[in-house]
Amino acid sequence: MTPTAPSHIAMFSIAAHGHVNPSLEVIRELVVRGHRVSYAVPASFAEKVAATGAEPVIYTSTLPTAPEDWGSEPLDQVEPFLDDAVQALPQLAAAFAGDEPDLVLYDITAYPARVLAHRWGVPAVQLWPNLVPWEGYAEEVGEPMNAELRRTPRGRAYFARFADWLAENGLDGLSTDDFVARPRRGLVLIPEALQPHADRVDRTRFTFVGACQGERADQGEWERPAGAEKVLLVSLGSAYTDEPDFYRACVSAFGGLPGWHTVLQIGSQVDPAVLGDVPPNVEVSSWVPQLSVLRQADAFITHAGAGGSQEGLATGTPMVAVPQAVDQFGNAEMLQALGVARHLAKEDADADSLRAAVLSLVDDPEVAAKLARIREGMAREGGTRRAADLVEAELPS
Numbered sequence: 001m002t003p004t005a006p007s008h009i010a011m012f013s014i015a016a017h018g019h020v021n022p023s024l025e026v027i028r029e030l031v032v033r034g035h036r037v038s039y040a041v042p043a044s045f046a047e048k049v050a051a052t053g054a055e056p057v058i059y060t061s062t063l064p065t066a067p068e069d070w071g072s073e074p075l076d077q078v079e080p081f082l083d084d085a086v087q088a089l090p091q092l093a094a095a096f097a098g099d100e101p102d103l104v105l106y107d108i109t110a111y112p113a114r115v116l117a118h119r120w121g122v123p124a125v126q127l128w129p130n131l132v133p134w135e136g137y138a139e140e141v142g143e144p145m146n147a148e149l150r151r152t153p154r155g156r157a158y159f160a161r162f163a164d165w166l167a168e169n170g171l172d173g174l175s176t177d178d179f180v181a182r183p184r185r186g187l188v189l190i191p192e193a194l195q196p197h198a199d200r201v202d203r204t205r206f207t208f209v210g211a212c213q214g215e216r217a218d219q220g221e222w223e224r225p226a227g228a229e230k231v232l233l234v235s236l237g238s239a240y241t242d243e244p245d246f247y248r249a250c251v252s253a254f255g256g257l258p259g260w261h262t263v264l265q266i267g268s269q270v271d272p273a274v275l276g277d278v279p280p281n282v283e284v285s286s287w288v289p290q291l292s293v294l295r296q297a298d299a300f301i302t303h304a305g306a307g308g309s310q311e312g313l314a315t316g317t318p319m320v321a322v323p324q325a326v327d328q329f330g331n332a333e334m335l336q337a338l339g340v341a342r343h344l345a346k347e348d349a350d351a352d353s354l355r356a357a358v359l360s361l362v363d364d365p366e367v368a369a370k371l372a373r374i375r376e377g378m379a380r381e382g383g384t385r386r387a388a389d390l391v392e393a394e395l396p397s
Contacts, residue, residue, distance in 0.1 A: 026387045
């Protein structure tokens with residue numbers, strides 16, 4: 001229930017589609033309910049944030065924005081977030097000085113947000129765009145990984161610097177893992193079906209609200225061509241798209257396939273000319289309104305990012321998962337375990353394997369039945385409205 005007096009809510013995120021996009025419909029709903037929302041984000045996402053009715057609060061980030069700019073060592077995947085937090089915290093503190101919010105929302109990567117909420121003495125709610133740690137995760141995954149990092153001088157220096165930064169900001173009672181991954185309150189913006197060990201997740205801390213997708217009318221509508229008996233969408237998301245060999249394999253697999261129309265999204269890193277002669281039943285674009293296509297698609301070849309995975313589930317679309325990086329491998333395994341996808345390793349995703357996987361999925365009534373059951377469960381999770389209700393429940397009375 002909306003409080004009588006609208007509140008000031010501050011949201012914090014980074015310049016990455018996979019972290020900003022999941023929050024946008026929740027923010028839009030909070031604005032519709034009369035709250036003033038300030039959204040701290042780098043300038044490249046200001047327009048997207050402003051479209052929700054929130055006010056962008058721009059800060060300068062030092063995080064790499066291209067996949068190739070992240071290093072290959074494990075520490076290369078975590079150090080930049082601490083570096084960015086240290087330099088962004090003074091910027092954000094100054095931006096909100098004299099206009100502190102009543103409540104803080106923050107993406108899992110937005111470390112300064114939890115510090116500021118502590119400093120301001122206001123409640124904070126973490127928004128998770130991917131899987132959350134389950135009870136026992138620290139012992140099974142976190143501690144072995146951290147132990148490996150601590151074997152090097154660089155790793156020990158990283159943890160010491162993180163601990164010093166927390167202590168400087170009054171959070172010396174928290175371990176780095178607790179600070180990052182054990183919020184007081186967390187809303188999980190993925191379906192519970194995608195969560196490993198869901199029965200071991202602490203429900204006093206985390207609530208699954210499922211997909212918060214909205215209509216996305218501003219992205220435009222895709223129209224199914226006349227005569228297209230079956231539609232396939234191929235998309236590797238927004239980051240890991242420099243894969244011309246993979247796209248050529250898709251053209252070879254589905255170009256000229258009777259009754260099929262393929263929508264091939266190749267991103268901005270690949271020149272369409274490198275695909276050669278493309279048959280008329282293959283539609284090549286740098287970007288498509290993905291959700292609009294999926295609502296009409298019969299199959300989806302995806303990198304298995306959190307956003308694409310849940311969109312496939314929400315639209316009941318069988319998937320072939322070809323993961324490229326980070327959490328996509330785990331998502332691909334989950335989708336296959338659910339019986340609604342085939343997991344193909346990138347090196348095995350040739351034309352024959354892709355075609356065989358797609359055709360086997362769309363011809364299997366069990367896959368359709370499993371997708372229908374998952375969609376029913378997702379509908380019960382509540383989505384955007386429930387997420388907004390839970391945010392409002394955390395506002396000071």
